[in-house]
Amino acid sequence: MKDPLSRTFAALADPTRRAMLARLSEGEANVSDLAEPFLKDMSLPAVTKHLKVLEAAGLITKGRKAQWRPCQLNGEPLREAVDWMEEHRVAWEAQLDRLGAYLKTKTKGTRHGRK
Amino acid sequence: MKDPLSRTFAALADPTRRAMLARLSEGEANVSDLAEPFLKDMSLPAVTKHLKVLEAAGLITKGRKAQWRPCQLNGEPLREAVDWMEEHRVAWEAQLDRLGAYLKTKTKGTRHGRK
DNA sequence: CGTGTAATACACCATCAGGTTAATTAATCT
DNA sequence: AGATTAATTAACCTGATGGTGTATTACACG
Numbered sequence: 001m002k003d004p005l006s007r008t009f010a011a012l013a014d015p016t017r018r019a020m021l022a023r024l025s026e027g028e029a030n031v032s033d034l035a036e037p038f039l040k041d042m043s044l045p046a047v048t049k050h051l052k053v054l055e056a057a058g059l060i061t062k063g064r065k066a067q068w069r070p071c072q073l074n075g076e077p078l079r080e081a082v083d084w085m086e087e088h089r090v091a092w093e094a095q096l097d098r099l100g101a102y103l104k105t106k107t108k109g110t111r112h113g114r115k
Numbered sequence: 116m117k118d119p120l121s122r123t124f125a126a127l128a129d130p131t132r133r134a135m136l137a138r139l140s141e142g143e144a145n146v147s148d149l150a151e152p153f154l155k156d157m158s159l160p161a162v163t164k165h166l167k168v169l170e171a172a173g174l175i176t177k178g179r180k181a182q183w184r185p186c187q188l189n190g191e192p193l194r195e196a197v198d199w200m201e202e203h204r205v206a207w208e209a210q211l212d213r214l215g216a217y218l219k220t221k222t223k224g225t226r227h228g229r230k
Numbered sequence: 231c232g233t234g235t236a237a238t239a240c241a242c243c244a245t246c247a248g249g250t251t252a253a254t255t256a257a258t259c260t
Numbered sequence: 261a262g263a264t265t266a267a268t269t270a271a272c273c274t275g276a277t278g279g280t281g282t283a284t285t286a287c288a289c290g
Contacts, residue, residue, distance in 0.1 A: 002128075009128035013121045014278090018199070025206030031237060046279055048238060053277090067236045067287045075207030078200060084133070085197050091140030092190030129248090146267060161249055163268060168247090182257045182266045 004058070005084060008077040011057035016042075017050050024060060024073040031069050119173070120199060123192045126172035131157075132165050139175060139188040146184050 002010070011017055020034050035047040051071065054060045058077045063070045117125070126132055135149050150162040166186065169175045173192045177184045 003130055005133075006128045006130055009124050010277095013117075013124035013128055015118055015121055016278095018120070022203060025203045032235090035237095042278085043280065044237075045239085045281085049278070052238095067285095069237065073207065078204075078207055082197070082200050082204070085193060085200075088137060088140045089193075089197070092188065092193055125247095131248095147265090150267095157248090158250065159267075160251085160269085164248070167268095182255095184267065 004077060005080060007057040008059065008081045011053050011059055012081070014050070014053075017054055020050065020054065021059060021073060024071060028070050028072050031071065034071060119192060120195060122172040123174065123196045126168050126174055127196070129165070129168075132169055135165065135169065136174060136188060139186060143185050143187050146186065149186060 012021075016038060019037065023029060023034060023037075031047065031051065032044075034051070035044055038047060051060065051062070055062060059074055060071050061074055063072065127136075131153060134152065138144060138149055138152075146162065146166065147159075149166070150159055153162060166175065166177070170177060174189055175186050176189055177186050179185075
């Protein structure tokens with residue numbers, strides 16, 4: 001039995017599921033819509049399982065319309081995840097700055113190659 | 116072989132590790148310092164493993180000072196995680212608003228109990 | 231009623247995650 | 261040298277994850 005926050009992060013710890021969420025952030029979609037980009041990589045039952053993970057984490061809700069299961073995104077748990085991060089952000093930023101300063105003394109290329 | 120972002124989220128998907136990060140956001144700490152709050156719940160090797168996960172995700176770096184391993188937080192991957200979320204945040208907020216509006220029509224308590 | 235389609239359930243398998251205990255390395259302190 | 265302290269390694273166990281293929285449910289259509 002995992003706490004909600006852990007479940008949320010765990011659900012996010014998979015590129016397939018993140019892609020599904022990204023897709024859903026553009027609007028409702030059926031299971032097969034969500035599956036489509038992945039069917040060359042995995043089977044439909046695998047997709048169903050991923051959706052179950054997302055559902056268990058409360059990140060999506062599945063409706064039913066005839067034989068379709070229109071999925072909707074639920075931002076609530078995501079906000080909680082962001083909240084957790086924000087809570088510590090200040091400290092992290094400080095750490096980042098400290099590291100940045102340190103690196104600046106060591107190297108001088110400072111190659112800051114972040115997209 | 117997992118992508119960095121997945122590794123970061125996976126690392127966050129555990130309350131012990133999150134607590135360790137929280138502790139580290141207050142400053143450098145040795146392994147035993149970090150272990151202390153958990154030693155009633157788990158063994159030291161278990162702690163070491165958690166730290167390894169955090170290290171593999173690039174969330175912390177371990178130094179060495181005599182027989183101690185002072186751990187430091189590294190915010191960089193966390194920022195990437197936040198970045199990913201922010202990228203979709205707008206859509207989520209919209210979804211939240213939509214849900215909120217919907218709930219407002221159904222219930223009327225709207226109990227918005229988030230700290 | 232039979233067929234096609236959307237999605238899930240079931241049984242199974244390999245790998246990984248999180249924990250254990252016991253042994254080991256490495257440095258410090260007498 | 262011997263003992264103590266900090267931390268890791270190794271071998272092992274259990275349960276969860278992520279995938280498979282096949283069977284099944286549920287609905288719509290002609």
